[in-house]
Amino acid sequence: MSEITSLTLYELIKNIKEKKISSNEAAKSFVDRAEKSKKINAYVTENFENCLKLSKEFDDKPNFDLKLPGIPIAVKDLFCTNEVRTTAGSNILNNFVPTYESTVTQNIWNEGGILLGKLNCDEFAMGSSNETSFFGNVQNPIAEDLVPGGSSGGSSAALAANLTPVTIGTDTGGSIRQPASFTGTVGLKPTYGSCSRYGIVAFASSLDQAGPMSKDVKDSSILLEVISSFDKKDSTSIDFKRNNYSSELTRNIKGLKIGIPKEYRVDGMPDEIEKLWKKGIEYAKDCGAEIIDISLPHTSYALPTYYIVAPAEASSNLARYDGVKYGLRSSGKNLIDMYEKTRSEGFGEEVKRRVMIGTYVLSSGYYDAYYLKAQKVRQLIKQDFDQAYNKVDAILTPSTPSSAFKIGEKSNDPVSMYLNDIFTVPVNLAGLPGISIPAGVDKNNYPLGLQIIGKPFDEQTILNIAYSMEEKINYKNNITDWWMK
């Protein structure tokens, strides 16, 4: 049965359609493996029984026309799932059970996917190591006591540990691409407005975007095709013509121009990242792409801009968790006392830090100097990309400035933690699509990723480039199942 869990999504679908594997067999395999993988701590909430039941129902009345026929899938615990607890990794939503379904997950169930369970993540998606989760650290399957990245750390770990064939994460500043990079998997953040935000617990509304995480590029294209849809329930959702990403997937990228931004060569970047990037450039050339040096002059302002915009929006988005309507309520002497106790007990340190930063930068007297200025810089960052795209079709950068670090290594140094997002954040600020693919390992054999950034709504091109490079790179994770021993 272990082969089932190591299949790619594409292979699993093929086997199910050819009736070589039943949905229930697949579900059982993933559930069995999850039972042996508790040490990873990937799950916040298991939906195993229901998944087994639904997979049986699928097998009784199979519909092989669906894009995800009877495929068990675990999702990040930031997506609201009807009748299944949704915590966003926070104590304040510890017992919150939605009566509604996010559009993105609904799209998956509509195509035959079955919910395996809800995956651990940083609290309200605020973190780069999954260490801010109320539900504990997640182990990176690559090596013991290594962080799986964040905030979609449970998702990347579950994927790398073969606990789910594919998964979905959310990416506000790198929360899909960085954990993908840390776990040797593929993660795609679509263009802002591609995937509906309806039913996703909000972190920073103007940056949040859901996206696929998978073992290979083809699987991401299959999943993106399912989850990307125009949704009237999200006013920022965009009604554009979406490709049939999986059937249009091609390795023919001959003549495509790929930009190399000099500003991503940051101070103190480890040699191995530099080497990886160079290697990536060679792979891209091998695939027939033309390499062009470009400049994104405002890159160095991206991180400070992000750490103003995102906390500002978060401070407001998280105001609804006040103990009045749902979630945790601590008792207090009066309303204000109740608010203070509820939010003190309900939120963790990192969330509090960001709520305070956000409140500060929006305060009267500081708004112009911080928030307004950050919005202006954000425009400049976007313009950098617009200008670059006059010359190139996509941009190639490292995904992260380092490989995965040890649990606890950076948890007392928020700034060093924030630096993890240095290559991913500009993409969110500009609303662009970006994909991280595994491209090599560092001296410890920890995976390293390369990021391909695309034009708005041009997910197809970056998928094609990734698909093509993936073949040349031929990266394979070496997972030893150490946590089972």
Add this chain to the structure above:
Amino acid sequence: MDEIMSKNNSEYLIERNDNVYEVVIGLEVHAQVTSNSKLFSSSSTKFGAEPNTQVSLVDAAFPGMLPVINEFCVKQAIKTGIGLRAKINNKSVFDRKNYFYADLPQGYQISQYKYPIVGEGNVILDMPEGQKQVGIERLHLEQDAGKSIHDIDPSNTLVDLNRSGVALMEIVSKPDLRSPDEVNAYIKKLRSIMRYLGTCDGNMQEGSLRADVNVSVRIKGSKDLGTRCEIKNVNSIKFMQMAIIYEANRQVDLIEEGQEIDQETRLFDTKKNETRSMRSKEDAHDYRYFPDPDLLPLEVTDEFIDKLKSEIPELPDDKKKRFIDEFKVSPYDATILVSDIDTAKYFEEVVAKMGKNRDMKLAVNWITGELFAVLNEKNIEITQSPISAKNLAKLINLIKNGTISGKIAKTIFELMLDGDIDPQIIVEEKGLKQESDPKALEALIDKIINDNREKAIEYKQGKEKLFGFFVGQAMKASGGKANPQLINEILKKKL
């Protein structure tokens, strides 16, 4: 208030020692948009439903829920802007106004702060001494909050979210108002315009119209504005006027005592008839406004605005002008007739039903006199009038063509109230037709003169007052049915 002096009907001045102060008032009116559903959700807005039965996941701010603008509410706001002769902005932005309260589920109110949908406009007030123009600063759209109920449970506050998310238009006036009377006229005019447009029902009892009142005082003739206080959430014109009078006098007293006025937010206590400090400027909330990232800027094209302009009905000012020009109604009567759209409609229907030989003066008098008295007495709206416009027009025509006298008409009017009876039928059934046969009336008058010879002689000798006595006798003898004009003529001839 014995120190108030009034130079004309609507001026409000306060005299202390040798100083004469005027009051400067600006209003922020919160008008509930007439709409079946809320500003950002599809929940019903119907008034009076059981608590928390009209609440969607969006209204209760569940995780991951997103606002989606209700296009109808946008149209209503634009229409109102057109009615206020205001600039409609092609681009406006919804901001978040952040503060914590139990009846504010999101922890912020979505409101337009920097870029409102409607810019500057104006409203014309008809004051006894003439027209007055009041500037409109802006109109913006925002969500209403829920309702906190403190007096049901002794130890808990209960929250009703039915109102949470209902669309409000905040209409901000310039500080152009100078008296409680002008405030009365302003609110009534705003309400009238919005009722014509169907954009707000203006029902103050149900909270569809409330206002924050900004009050300051200054020496009359001064150009500088004094420090203002904002009296929050006053929900009737009467209370607004009482609050202004209290607050203006309080401020004058402070100035006269040599004290400073603190810029602050105050509450009006309707039971004690006084305003009380709620919070000072130093304690003012920092609302941390910023553009709501869940909503894109609201953009409306000129075509969209033009289409709405073409749907705007005739508004009170235009209607008044037409009533004066076309129907030769006096400006005073016209103001009364157009102030309420349903009154205007009723009047126009009466005019139409009267036909060619119409008598406008009679129509106006009967509507604003007898009919209004009945409506007042029964405390009903003109739309519920017990007498239809058609039958009132018939009654007026019966007077006009001499079938009945005005006096008999009043009797018939009373009878018509019981089921909107056709006055023609009453005239026939009760035999109330006016006696206009000169021969019959001559005989009747001959008899009266005969019976009152002495008085007739006195009259001839110059006691002209006695003419009335003979008219009275003749009317009495005819059972009130005699045509008064004919009686006059015959009496003059015979005496």
